[in-house]
Amino acid sequence: MRQIQLLGYAGLLPFIGLTILQLWPELLTFTPPYSAFQSYSQIILAFMAGVLWPVLYQQSERFLPVWVVSFALIGWFSSLLVPPQQLLVLAAAFVALRLFEIRQGSRLTYSPAYSRLRNHLTTVVVICHLLYWSSL
Secondary structure (H helix, E strand, C coil): CHHHHHHHHHCCHHHHHHHHHHHCHHHCCCCCCHHHHHHHHHHHHHHHHHHHHHHHHCCCCCCHHHHHHHHHHHHHHHHHCCHHHHHHHHHHHHHHHHHHHHHCHHHHCCCHHHHHHHHHHHHHHHHHHHHHHHHC
16 A cells, blocks of 8 residues: 555645646746646546456446546547636546545445555546636
């Protein structure tokens, strides 16, 4: 579990770093492009949904993996929106994915420690999205 926690929290570094640089651009001589935050967000959303796919596919309901893939598609289709709207859609997609995981609890058999980790990670990611959104 220790390695999973380390990797999970390390995955927050781009979200936190890019949000800080957006809020305080004077920390650098250049402003990182919005696309860096947006792309990373889409990649992580697709990754988080993608790791659920094989677990849910093995369950009796073959319909569930379709729902999981929809999160990645929502992230990709959010590219068609203007940045403020896109950030809100991505933040909502992270929340929806976590709620989906909670709803599928018995199928996913998360340990209490991993469930807490997912809650922490999702909370920080959504806060970063909202802070970034508020700065646009």
